[in-house]
Amino acid sequence: MVAGPRRPDTNALVVSLLRDLAAVQTSRQKRWGYARAADAVAGLDAPIESYVRADGSLRKIPHVGPSSTRVILEVLATGASATVEEAVAGSGKAREVERSRGLRDTFLTRADVMKALRSRRRDVVSLDDYRGDLQMHSTYSDGKQSLEAIVETGLARGYEYAAVTDHSHGLPIARGVSMARLAEQHWAIDRLNRKYAGRFRLIKGIEANILADGSLDLTPAERRRVELVVAAPHSALRSASDQTGRMLAAVRAQGVHILGHPRGRKYGVRPGVTADWDRVFDAAARKTVAIEIDGDPRRQDIDHELARRALAAGCLFALDSDAHAVSEWEFAETAVAHARLAGIPAERVVNCWPVDFLLDWARGLSA
Ligand SMILES: [Zn+2]
Incomplete structure (x- = not known):
């Protein structure tokens, strides 16, 4: 349709x-x-x-x-x-x-989001299908929410899991975590997972930075130390030159699960990466790397128009809030709204999978 x-x-x-x-x-x-x-x-x-x-x-x-x-x-x-x-x-x-x-197209207001969430389409993902957010920042990097707050907020929203994806050490501007600090975080996550066993699962993740040449700021060995890698671009986002190679390299990198805010666009400020997105989506679909719809209202990246092309390419999707604070969890609803407008069914959305199934998929890509 x-x-x-x-x-x-x-x-x-x-x-x-x-x-x-x-x-x-x-x-x-x-x-x-x-x-x-x-x-x-x-x-x-x-x-x-x-x-x-x-x-x-x-x-x-x-x-x-x-x-x-x-x-x-x-x-x-x-x-x-x-x-x-x-x-x-x-x-x-x-x-x-x-x-x-010229840099404000396809951004939804909250009223648009509510309208899309309430629409009667049954063949597309809905909030009821949504089990957990897979891009979250904590006080370990530039976020304002503790790990405990992430668990409690997730439970309050009826979620079953959430991935903690603080910025990696290659992004000091966002207070990226060192590997030593990450090990401490994992210890804290293990403790919380024991405490909330059977009720809620924190997933050990990271938001790795895609460098200008498409390589990541984390080595393959470092990537294997987490359960979920969101790879996302944070630089060269105003350049009009083609960056298809950069994005293809990131999708094909060992141990990447989600291509996070793929364009790096920002409302009214910058267009983000220019690339042959159909080729990028094709590569992602082949490898079962999920394409993220980042629901931060200033990002909305990718949007429903591009998402429709990713759907046609056979991609999986991650619908995330990119929350840095408890008040930002509702950004996931913006991501779900874009997915609905794009016609994406729940089974293509990794956030709608049971946690065991999700972790199986993740392990398969890490191996
Ligand atoms: Zn990011």
Whole structure:
């Protein structure tokens, strides 16, 4: 089934315009205010139309001030914002704004996510099928959640497992863990797995960094010390030159299970890796390496359009939150929403597999 082109909803348009308005402010405080309002609208569960009162005014939305409200009312009345267009035109930053606007396609707002989750399609993955998150950062690297908090949050969400995938030592900017520190973490994980045996399983993982040449920052022996390797690019994400070779090398590397946020794109900021994705997906499908849909709202990587091509190539998928804090676990829902829009069935999603089956698959790729 091929879905028609999706028109951005009003929430997405408002978010984009408030981001533009933030970008052209000279005062730091105003920049922060509009950015915060943009985030607030992006996080609304419902279409912004439902916030309009009978008298045409807008119901109070936390973190959305009077000037942002004016932009919203303009958009609702005219489908555009004269205020924003004037501010952009007068700022001397019109080209920058234009460029940023070109880097916002196929991002879902929270309202889009809720709509996709509620849609009645039964042949695609749903939240009920989802058993565990496979990209999580803890206080061992740049995360704010303890291992214990990961277990407790997982249990509260009805999960059966979660993979702890802190950044590897090749990424000092994200406080990547040394192998010695990783050994300590494994000791702590073993202890928690004994304590929660039969209820919840922490999986020993790592987020390895894909270097510019496609090699990883961890040796094959280092990779064998964990149960799950998410390999992801964190550099050369603004280059327009073809990086198919880099991504193919990462997929084919021994002991890689998941190609994490494959493009490395960021909302309104950078397009990420340019590659012949069909070749990358084909290689991943042959090796049964899962392609990640990273649900971080700023990433949404890969998106539903690319995911549809990966599905056609026969790929497996990992739908992850990439949570660095307990408050970010709901990002997994954004990943599930993209998967639903792409038409991905639950059996292709490794997060929906029972833990023994998942670990069997993982061991097969590590060997
Ligand atoms: Zn990453």
